[in-house]
Amino acid sequence: xxxxxxxxxxxxxxxxxxxxxxxxxxxxxxxxxxxxxxxxxxxxxxxxxxxxxxxxxxxxxxxxxxxxxxxxxxxxxxxxxxxxxxxxxxxxxxxxxxxxxxxxxxxxxxxxxxxxxxxxxxxxxxxxxxxxxxxxxxxxxxxxxxxxxxxxxxxxxxxxxxxxxxxxxxxxxxxxxxxxxxxxxxxxxxxxxxxxxxxxxxxxxxxxxxxxxxxxxxxxxxxxxxxxxxxxxxxxxx
Numbered sequence: 001x002x003x004x005x006x007x008x009x010x011x012x013x014x015x016x017x018x019x020x021x022x023x024x025x026x027x028x029x030x031x032x033x034x035x036x037x038x039x040x041x042x043x044x045x046x047x048x049x050x051x052x053x054x055x056x057x058x059x060x061x062x063x064x065x066x067x068x069x070x071x072x073x074x075x076x077x078x079x080x081x082x083x084x085x086x087x088x089x090x091x092x093x094x095x096x097x098x099x100x101x102x103x104x105x106x107x108x109x110x111x112x113x114x115x116x117x118x119x120x121x122x123x124x125x126x127x128x129x130x131x132x133x134x135x136x137x138x139x140x141x142x143x144x145x146x147x148x149x150x151x152x153x154x155x156x157x158x159x160x161x162x163x164x165x166x167x168x169x170x171x172x173x174x175x176x177x178x179x180x181x182x183x184x185x186x187x188x189x190x191x192x193x194x195x196x197x198x199x200x201x202x203x204x205x206x207x208x209x210x211x212x213x214x215x216x217x218x219x220x221x222x223x224x225x226x227x228x229x230x231x232x233x234x235x236x237x238x
């Protein structure tokens with residue numbers, strides 16, 4: 001076997017030693033347990049990414065329906081046209097350019113629905129940033145029909161930003177099973193984001209358990225990871 005092929009013979013060298021060392025350190029150098037944690041993190045990421053995906057579609061469709069009712073069926077295109085609210089409002093350049101880039105990339109395949117699908121999760125999140133929110137009429141909070149009294153635009157924005165950050169970690173294959181400060185095994189932050197998604201779905205008027213039926217499995221997977229932390233002194237069999 002050549003030297004070039006050798007690094008891929010073992011799991012921890014195939015995924016790279018620095019990457020695997022995070023898991024190894026969290027498992028007190030128990031290699032078998034670290035392998036199990038790595039795979040458990042992948043399984044949790046898969047389940048949570050599906051939940052976030054459903055939430056993203058529901059959020060963007062809710063925003064789209066809301067603004068269609070106010071500004072018409074081509075509200076996105078109009079907002080970024082000369083004289084549109086994104087064109088004349090300072091601080092909204094990111095959203096303005098995102099729409100134009102998406103339209104350009106769609107080219108002859110452009111339709112409004114395809115434009116809605118083409119825009120990133122970050123675009124929809126930033127519709128709740130202070131500048132974009134004000135430019136569009138300061139009424140987008142109304143899509144959260146079941147929100148508690150006192151919830152403000154910036155509260156929603158902070159929640160959405162945390163979900164976006166977690167989504168990006170998963171999309172870039174970064175671990176979501178560690179405490180960022182200690183490096184130890186922890187699903188606390190991940191679980192908090194998951195519960196925030198459930199909360200926002202309910203505020204959007206959804207029955208989260210029905211919406212996510214057959215898709216959700218996050219609690220089971222976080223439980224498996226938490227068990228590795230709880231029983232850290234016990235040997236783990238793959």
